[in-house]
Amino acid sequence: MAKVVMSGIRKEFGSTVALSDFTLEIESGELVCLLGPSGCGKTTALRILAGFEKADAGTVTVGGEDITYVPTPKRNFGMVFQEYSLFPNMTGRANVEFALKLRKAGSAERKDTIDRLLEVTGLTEHADKYPHQMSGGQRQRVALARALASNPRVLLLDEPLSALDAKVRDSLREEIRRVQREIGVTTLFVTHDQHEALAIADRVGVMSHGRLEQIDPPRALYEQPASAFVAGFVGTVNRIPAQPDGDRWRVLNRSVPATATTAGATLAVIRPEQLAVDVDAAGTDTVREVVFLGPLTRLIIAREGGTLIADLLTAEFGGANAGDRVRVRLRDDVDDLVLIEG
Amino acid sequence: MGIVVKILRTIFLVLLGLFFFVPLLAMARFAFQSVPVVLLTPEKLLEGWSLAGLFEVFGNPEFQRATLISLQLMVLAILITLVLLLPVAALVEIRAPQLRTAMTAITLLPWVVPPVALVVGVAATFRSTVPWFLASPYSLVPFYVLWALPFSYRALDAGLRSIGARTLYEAARVMGASTFTIIVRVIIPNMIGAIIAASVLTAALVLGEFAFAALLLKETLPTFMAEFQRSEPRAGMALALSVMLLTALIIWIGVRALRKRGMDLQAAGV
Amino acid sequence: MRRRFDTATVVVAVPFLAFVGLFLFVPTIGLAIKAFTPGGSFGFSAMQRALEGTYRTAFINSLSLAVTSSLLGGVLGLLLALSLKSLTRPKWLRSTTDSWSAVAAQLGGIPLAFAFIAAIGTQGLITKLLSLVGVDIADSGFSLSEFWGLVVVYLYFQIPLMFLVMMPAVGGLKSTWGEAAAIMGSSPGRYWRSVALPLLVPSFLGGLLLLFVNSFAAYATAYVLNPGAQLVPLQIRFLLQGNVITGEQDLAYAIVLWTISLLLISLLLIAVLQRRTAKWASS
Numbered sequence: 001m002a003k004v005v006m007s008g009i010r011k012e013f014g015s016t017v018a019l020s021d022f023t024l025e026i027e028s029g030e031l032v033c034l035l036g037p038s039g040c041g042k043t044t045a046l047r048i049l050a051g052f053e054k055a056d057a058g059t060v061t062v063g064g065e066d067i068t069y070v071p072t073p074k075r076n077f078g079m080v081f082q083e084y085s086l087f088p089n090m091t092g093r094a095n096v097e098f099a100l101k102l103r104k105a106g107s108a109e110r111k112d113t114i115d116r117l118l119e120v121t122g123l124t125e126h127a128d129k130y131p132h133q134m135s136g137g138q139r140q141r142v143a144l145a146r147a148l149a150s151n152p153r154v155l156l157l158d159e160p161l162s163a164l165d166a167k168v169r170d171s172l173r174e175e176i177r178r179v180q181r182e183i184g185v186t187t188l189f190v191t192h193d194q195h196e197a198l199a200i201a202d203r204v205g206v207m208s209h210g211r212l213e214q215i216d217p218p219r220a221l222y223e224q225p226a227s228a229f230v231a232g233f234v235g236t237v238n239r240i241p242a243q244p245d246g247d248r249w250r251v252l253n254r255s256v257p258a259t260a261t262t263a264g265a266t267l268a269v270i271r272p273e274q275l276a277v278d279v280d281a282a283g284t285d286t287v288r289e290v291v292f293l294g295p296l297t298r299l300i301i302a303r304e305g306g307t308l309i310a311d312l313l314t315a316e317f318g319g320a321n322a323g324d325r326v327r328v329r330l331r332d333d334v335d336d337l338v339l340i341e342g
Numbered sequence: 343m344g345i346v347v348k349i350l351r352t353i354f355l356v357l358l359g360l361f362f363f364v365p366l367l368a369m370a371r372f373a374f375q376s377v378p379v380v381l382l383t384p385e386k387l388l389e390g391w392s393l394a395g396l397f398e399v400f401g402n403p404e405f406q407r408a409t410l411i412s413l414q415l416m417v418l419a420i421l422i423t424l425v426l427l428l429p430v431a432a433l434v435e436i437r438a439p440q441l442r443t444a445m446t447a448i449t450l451l452p453w454v455v456p457p458v459a460l461v462v463g464v465a466a467t468f469r470s471t472v473p474w475f476l477a478s479p480y481s482l483v484p485f486y487v488l489w490a491l492p493f494s495y496r497a498l499d500a501g502l503r504s505i506g507a508r509t510l511y512e513a514a515r516v517m518g519a520s521t522f523t524i525i526v527r528v529i530i531p532n533m534i535g536a537i538i539a540a541s542v543l544t545a546a547l548v549l550g551e552f553a554f555a556a557l558l559l560k561e562t563l564p565t566f567m568a569e570f571q572r573s574e575p576r577a578g579m580a581l582a583l584s585v586m587l588l589t590a591l592i593i594w595i596g597v598r599a600l601r602k603r604g605m606d607l608q609a610a611g612v
Numbered sequence: 613m614r615r616r617f618d619t620a621t622v623v624v625a626v627p628f629l630a631f632v633g634l635f636l637f638v639p640t641i642g643l644a645i646k647a648f649t650p651g652g653s654f655g656f657s658a659m660q661r662a663l664e665g666t667y668r669t670a671f672i673n674s675l676s677l678a679v680t681s682s683l684l685g686g687v688l689g690l691l692l693a694l695s696l697k698s699l700t701r702p703k704w705l706r707s708t709t710d711s712w713s714a715v716a717a718q719l720g721g722i723p724l725a726f727a728f729i730a731a732i733g734t735q736g737l738i739t740k741l742l743s744l745v746g747v748d749i750a751d752s753g754f755s756l757s758e759f760w761g762l763v764v765v766y767l768y769f770q771i772p773l774m775f776l777v778m779m780p781a782v783g784g785l786k787s788t789w790g791e792a793a794a795i796m797g798s799s800p801g802r803y804w805r806s807v808a809l810p811l812l813v814p815s816f817l818g819g820l821l822l823l824f825v826n827s828f829a830a831y832a833t834a835y836v837l838n839p840g841a842q843l844v845p846l847q848i849r850f851l852l853q854g855n856v857i858t859g860e861q862d863l864a865y866a867i868v869l870w871t872i873s874l875l876l877i878s879l880l881l882i883a884v885l886q887r888r889t890a891k892w893a894s895s
Binding site (some may be wrong): 456 | 635639650691692695710714721724728768771800826841876886
Binding site (some may be wrong): 044050052073074075076077078081083084085086087088089090098099102103130131132146147150158213266 | 624752776786787791792795797798799802806807810811812891892
């Protein structure tokens, strides 16, 4: 297994700068997710790591070895694409076997490896189908098996779940995580779906306009976003103006210590679950909509200055209706805030 | 892609380009330069060029008659192709996709029968029943429509598939539209690209088609050219070149129209 | 469930089928009948004569010409499609080739034959140019009216035709397949051998068929370059429109029937081959 270091990468396409001074380290066995909207450069970064694109500047190192100029076939990576990973003219088994034949494995070894991989990914009964006979989820599982067949140093996944149905997406995501942990392969996972990123990664790197804005474990990213962009992109956010109050900041009904992401930041990042809602006829806010989300109930509340989104545990939810007057306050257990600029 | 492969590719394309371009060049030279090849020397290379021969042809009454007929045949062939094929193609896509392979096979069949044979067969069939049909130059239209079938059907079918005709049809039905309205106001306007492709290919075929016309002893533009070439080699060559370029122009316009709609010839199934 | 053929289907399909029936099937069947009734009575004499002597030679010639120009044109057309797939600059190259191919594939024999006569005929421009350099084309046995001359001229429309047929298939080769192969450690050659070419084979076969049928029946080009050549289309015409001798017409019908049979068999053969090589394909 190997540690990946991408350092000072710059990539331009014509007049567009896809990546500027991009630096990323992935520890051996770690699963890092690159997250961001389309055009942020995450796919470009992946493709440079894979060797499909050449960086204009910067280096790529794997396991201490500089592979910046090493051609793709010699890098010994595995990759799963968003769609059309599998060769359509080969069965699932043949696809996986192709990877092994290329690494010059003997036929007995090939058979063993394939059988083991198919079992691990639960594909044994689908192995002899052609890709067009498989469902999207099955195809991606075979693609995963094939990517892992040659025991790669690094596993690359380019939005592997984006083309799948919601339910399949969830189960396949869990499977990728399980297999990756079991095998312990260094992994780079690219996605635009923040739920996916938060659920699967050891660390998530949020990208925007060719730059890595923040890279942290999922919880840190969620609770301590380093910029307005990250705050808004990861999870749902309420931006509530805060007033300075001594060495604290006052938001809604309470004063709390806060960290500013930049100088002059005065909007507090409040997550929906950090709000408490009391039904109060004298309240100045009104419930616009009540959305039942299963374990949570979401209230969309209109107030002067904008809209707030509050998530309450359904079990504890008192039962407000659209049109009710309510009072919104900061939950008592919130003791720390992040401030972003407007 | 290796550098060797790139070089080979460039050489290949250049050679192929020469292969396609040089005969045209030779044609142009012969047509527009009055210096015979035997006397051609590097000094004389720029002598004797004129378009006069070409303009003379344009004034030839036989030429004008033949061109008019060819143009009429072209329009008729396009119209009949569209009228016959659009409904069938739409039907297959919307209601009877299981017939698609049968249709593709049927449209390929005209090519299995050599033009010569087809002309003879049709002549034999019609001579005894409706002799006047064969006497008219418009009798060529069915042949042209048949001969263009493989391409025109493919273009229309591909067009229907790419616009999701079936979904459009069902959505419109839910809104209460009649089948006729749907075809005229929903399907066709969305298929202009494919219709252009089919028309343009049919047009190119009609303008270049020789076999059927010659066998039926009709005077169309291509047969006129063949005849004319015998008596006036240079002017005939000039004319042939002009017709080729005109056909290319028509197709180029068609391709541009397709591109504006975000398609290319591939999308049109050509 | 609706009946399979409701009124709309019938109303729409009938004109089309009537058209094809009237102008294609009926005449062909009529021809077939005539071929088997030489001189008015049922018999195989016409069919047999059609396979002897000069007619046999003509079949062989036409077959050789068609097979040669199809194979050469097929391979070159495929190479052209592949070359242009990966080429993004210059931008005009792709659309020009698309347009030009659509024209060239349909090129009637007349302008085409003229063009080649002007280029490499005995009074041709290139002939003259080459003679200045000391190369005498005629001396080496090349002639536009002979076999290889015809092949060269036929290629002018065979290559574009194959190009048009193959472009969709070539365009359908997903870049992810090539990239996946590279990541797995495959050389480009291995990828082509194991993935890309097998995927192209069915379309290639279809294209070959089209080229074969097209060139076998090609009439105009041969007519201009060598009206007296021993080729099937020319012979048919001669028999039918030259001096009409009773009995000779039946012969022509017989030749036509053999031709149609040959082309139909090729069609079936290719269809079977396509099914075999596309086991992996979705319908």
